[in-house]
Amino acid sequence: MNVNRRVQTLDEFTIQQLRDFPQATGELSHLLRNIGLAGKRVHVEVNKAGLVDILGDAGTINVQGEEVKKLDVYANDQFTRVLQHGIACAGIASEELDDFVPFDDAKSVKSKYVCLFDPLDGSSNIDVNVSIGTIFSIYRRVTPIGTVVTKEDFLQPGNQQVAAGYIVYGSSTMLVYATRRGVNGFTLDPSIGEWTLSHPDIKCPEQGKIYSVNHGNFFQYDKAVQDYIATCQKKDKETGGPYTQRYIGSMVSDVHRNLIKGGIFMYPGTTDKPKGKLRLLYECNPFAFIVTVAGGKATNGKIRILDVEPTELHQRSPFFVGSKLMMEELETYLN
Numbered sequence: 508m509n510v511n512r513r514v515q516t517l518d519e520f521t522i523q524q525l526r527d528f529p530q531a532t533g534e535l536s537h538l539l540r541n542i543g544l545a546g547k548r549v550h551v552e553v554n555k556a557g558l559v560d561i562l563g564d565a566g567t568i569n570v571q572g573e574e575v576k577k578l579d580v581y582a583n584d585q586f587t588r589v590l591q592h593g594i595a596c597a598g599i600a601s602e603e604l605d606d607f608v609p610f611d612d613a614k615s616v617k618s619k620y621v622c623l624f625d626p627l628d629g630s631s632n633i634d635v636n637v638s639i640g641t642i643f644s645i646y647r648r649v650t651p652i653g654t655v656v657t658k659e660d661f662l663q664p665g666n667q668q669v670a671a672g673y674i675v676y677g678s679s680t681m682l683v684y685a686t687r688r689g690v691n692g693f694t695l696d697p698s699i700g701e702w703t704l705s706h707p708d709i710k711c712p713e714q715g716k717i718y719s720v721n722h723g724n725f726f727q728y729d730k731a732v733q734d735y736i737a738t739c740q741k742k743d744k745e746t747g748g749p750y751t752q753r754y755i756g757s758m759v760s761d762v763h764r765n766l767i768k769g770g771i772f773m774y775p776g777t778t779d780k781p782k783g784k785l786r787l788l789y790e791c792n793p794f795a796f797i798v799t800v801a802g803g804k805a806t807n808g809k810i811r812i813l814d815v816e817p818t819e820l821h822q823r824s825p826f827f828v829g830s831k832l833m834m835e836e837l838e839t840y841l842n
């Protein structure tokens with residue numbers, strides 16, 4: 508069998524980035540490595556979810572008032588523990604937890620980063636063998652190093668993200684992360700248990716042919732959104748319309764596909780839920796950062812998602828993200 512010796516692992520890649528950037532301390536590489544480790548553990552459980560008695564509801568209700576599945580609990584524990592045991596994270600906030608968790612041991616308080624995550628997004632898809640994912644977001648703390656982190660460290664606008672990424676547990680398992688320098692994707696090679704660079708320097712095509720939205724809510728959307736959706740369905744020589752509609756209901760997979768192929772993903776507010784369903788800190792900001800670095804755009808319908816000043820850890824936001832030209836077309840309706 509031919510083995511591609513030139514392939515770079517996640518560790519090799521982040522070390523290479525360190526070499527190119529002498530001021531870096533290595534803390535971010537350490538953090539990404541820990542996230543990669545937790546992701547591998549979740550990957551193993553996700554892959555045997557159909558075999559072991561891990562399916563079903565854990566019987567508790569999360570802070571959003573939704574049912575928690577066992578794998579959500581497992582993923583949340585893995586990410587929390589791995590980051591707590593490392594030396595690069597001063598605290599975490601998770602979609603599954605009511606409040607942030609400060610790490611107050613002597614090493615952790617000296618760390619400069621905090622991490623926010625949705626440990627297992629799209630969890631309603633677990634039981635039916637459909638792709639799910641983890642989403643994460645990394646900020647430099649604003650409180651002094653050496654002290655225990657406070658809520659302020661977590662309530663930062665998305666434009667302050669140092670890095671953000673996601674893991675998609677799909678036909679293969681992939682970790683994609685962005686820093687201001689670019690977006691890179693790593694596929695898990697299960698034979699050696701390593702993330703290997705498979706999608707270097709990802710750019711989101713300026714114009715795509717896919718739109719992703721929950722059509723079941725159509726009559727609950729604003730007229731502007733309805734009009735834009737109608738436009739997506741029209742023949743148009745310039746844009747290549749009609750677009751193809753694709754909606755898995757796992758945001759990680761939906762946005763991942765649109766990032767690679769070009770497209771637009773929308774979770775607008777509805778008459779029942781004017782702020783929509785998605786959480787600003789755990790879902791919208793990380794994807795807004797990744798897609799923006801890749802050349803696309805993201806808005807809440809009024810302003811750039813990345814410029815929203817958060818007021819609560821679990822606040823929700825309407826969310827529109829995708830290829831630059833498609834987003835600009837949408838904006839002509841929203842404005």
Ligand code: AHM
Pocket residue numbers: 573625627628629630631721756757758759774784
């Ligand atoms: P979750 O965090 O409870 O899994 O919910 C988030 C998911 C997203 O992945 C997805 O885009 C959305 O919910 C789908 O919601 P809906 O079924 O309302 O279209």
Ligand code: MG
Pocket residue numbers: 602625627628629790
């Ligand atoms: Mg989620």
